Amino acid sequence: MNKVILLNNRPIGKPKLGDFKISKEEIPVAKEGEILLKTIYVSVDPYLRGRMNDSKSYVPPFELNKAMQSGIIAEVQASKHSKFKTGDFLSGNLEWKEYQISNGQGLHKVDENKVKLSAYLGVLGMTGLTAYLGLTEIGLPKEGETLFISGAAGAVGTIVGQVGKLLGCKVVGITGSDEKVALLKSKFKFDSAINYKTTPDLKEAIKNVSPNGIDIYFDNVGGEISDAVLANINRYARLPVCGAISLYNNTKVALGPRLQPIILTKSATMRGFIVGDFFEKFPAATKHLTGWLRENKITFSETIIEGFDNIPQAFIDLFEGKNEGKMIVKV
Ligand code: NDP
Numbered sequence: 001m002n003k004v005i006l007l008n009n010r011p012i013g014k015p016k017l018g019d020f021k022i023s024k025e026e027i028p029v030a031k032e033g034e035i036l037l038k039t040i041y042v043s044v045d046p047y048l049r050g051r052m053n054d055s056k057s058y059v060p061p062f063e064l065n066k067a068m069q070s071g072i073i074a075e076v077q078a079s080k081h082s083k084f085k086t087g088d089f090l091s092g093n094l095e096w097k098e099y100q101i102s103n104g105q106g107l108h109k110v111d112e113n114k115v116k117l118s119a120y121l122g123v124l125g126m127t128g129l130t131a132y133l134g135l136t137e138i139g140l141p142k143e144g145e146t147l148f149i150s151g152a153a154g155a156v157g158t159i160v161g162q163v164g165k166l167l168g169c170k171v172v173g174i175t176g177s178d179e180k181v182a183l184l185k186s187k188f189k190f191d192s193a194i195n196y197k198t199t200p201d202l203k204e205a206i207k208n209v210s211p212n213g214i215d216i217y218f219d220n221v222g223g224e225i226s227d228a229v230l231a232n233i234n235r236y237a238r239l240p241v242c243g244a245i246s247l248y249n250n251t252k253v254a255l256g257p258r259l260q261p262i263i264l265t266k267s268a269t270m271r272g273f274i275v276g277d278f279f280e281k282f283p284a285a286t287k288h289l290t291g292w293l294r295e296n297k298i299t300f301s302e303t304i305i306e307g308f309d310n311i312p313q314a315f316i317d318l319f320e321g322k323n324e325g326k327m328i329v330k331v
Helices: 117-121 126-139 155-166 178-186 202-209 223-230 260-265 275-294 308-320
Strands: 002-007 020-025 035-043 069-079 089-095 099-102 108-110 146-150 170-175 192-195 214-218 233-241 269-272 302-306 326-330
Touching (some): 002 308, 126 155, 126 214, 146 223, 170 202, 214 223, 308 326
Antiparallel strands (some): 035 099
8 A cells, every 4th residue: 555644734833743644545557658656755844834824825735635745756666658767766846655656747867876865855956956046146145254044054054054165255053952053063164153042142142153243144044033143234234035934833923123224224135035936047056066065065964764654753843953954754
């Protein structure tokens, strides 16, 4: 039988295991023009939380009692499609099923000889592209500037920091544990990092680690951390708004400082983006990231959880910061 993970309830606040349901169905058979895919790696991502709500956004919401979806690496088990053969590894947005049928649309081949397969969900996948394009297209880094990153030890944050260093920035990050602070400084070569969970005065601590002020704020988390960062930005600062994970589970609209006076008086630019906004730049960005990986100029971390049934828990654990780098489930 084929296991499938469905959306059982729309979560209220933090998602819980009961919001998902594991069901079983027959393993499907590929018809002419189709392929049978076996799921190998599943990406769990904070943005999926937004798709669990019944609200209009840049992607349609998941439907109740239908399979969840995310970025997946799958192996072709059987092919009646001219472009794909048995044993090919493909990447794309697929359903949380052990086996599924596809007509190949939106899927592209990935090469396990170039880099480990899971990397196509992280540094060479959506999160790597988000990091590179958000930083270079909106952050506009210049040598000697200070780049501050929230959610720094995650899939996006770790790549933003390393690209920032390669482009000559001083890089500072904020994250949720002392282990992650140490990892940022040792493995990812951040100049400095702080733990927001043990820092009483965030505004002051951010000022201390960014003595020249902040020229670029790559924001992955929003909320109070971002309020404290904004108090430390320089004139002409650029603020790519990539994510707001600290607010995704809120049931009420959070209130905070009014931003207009800071943005105005600092002549700052704050711009939200969805990685797909830069779709036409994906090939060039992938080329840069692949080159740097090959030359060992960037590296990456993954937290790999084993077992299809553990996909929902791995997703929930993103909101507890249980991942270092990209959170992935190996089926
Ligand atoms: P991460 O790998 O960074 O995982 C999420 C991390 O967020 C956790 O490890 C945790 O780290 C941190 N976190 C969780 N809850 C909170 C909280 N309440 N306050 C502060 N930090 C919290 O995920 P991604 O790298 O995949 O994504 C990072 C951000 O970028 C997300 O907001 C995501 O939605 C966004 N994103 C946006 C894209 C776009 O196109 N704009 C594309 C991809 C991602 P810690 O231990 O530090 O708390």
